[in-house]
Amino acid sequence: MIAKVSQIYFPVHGDQRGSLIAIEHNIDIPFSVLRTYYIYGTKQGISRGLHAHKRLKQVLIALSGSVTILCEYIKKKEYYLLDSPNKGLLIEGMVWREMYNFSKNCVLLVLANEHYDEQDYIRNYEEFISMTSRNVQ
Numbered sequence: 323m324i325a326k327v328s329q330i331y332f333p334v335h336g337d338q339r340g341s342l343i344a345i346e347h348n349i350d351i352p353f354s355v356l357r358t359y360y361i362y363g364t365k366q367g368i369s370r371g372l373h374a375h376k377r378l379k380q381v382l383i384a385l386s387g388s389v390t391i392l393c394e395y396i397k398k399k400e401y402y403l404l405d406s407p408n409k410g411l412l413i414e415g416m417v418w419r420e421m422y423n424f425s426k427n428c429v430l431l432v433l434a435n436e437h438y439d440e441q442d443y444i445r446n447y448e449e450f451i452s453m454t455s456r457n458v459q
């Protein structure tokens with residue numbers, strides 16, 4: 323796996339009534355959440371993301387439906403399928419991400435360790451490549 327991306331499997335508390343997942347900050351995920359947002363109603367064929375963050379850490383969870391996440395870090399690309407509410411994808415800083423193949427019913431929850439800050443975004447792919455290759459040298 324890419325060093326700055328990891329999969330998290332949350333324990334499911336299930337019984338005859340159904341299922342429940344609890345996410346304890348700094349225990350089940352390695353940070354305290356300052357921001358939560360969710361993406362839903364994504365049109366067919368649409369890709370989202372297409373950026374990296376300099377420092378932000380995020381955990382993505384498909385609460386409903388499924389979505390594929392492409393992550394790229396220092397010339398290594400990996401694809402992750404989020405298709406269950408107990409699967410989380412932790413993405414740290416300097417990882418290019420693209421979200422695509424959203425199912426119609428997909429609700430993608432994102433937990434973030436910082437408030438929204440446009441200055442933390444790298445939206446230009448060439449700039450991302452040049453910043454990460456500089457880091458390796």
Ligand code: TYD
Nearest residue numbers: 357358359361369370371372373437438439
């Ligand atoms: P955008 O960055 O385009 O989303 P994605 O990464 O999925 O392509 O964000 C869409 C809009 O929502 C944009 O106007 C910025 C705004 N936004 C916030 O106000 N707060 C947030 O936490 C996020 C993630 C986006």
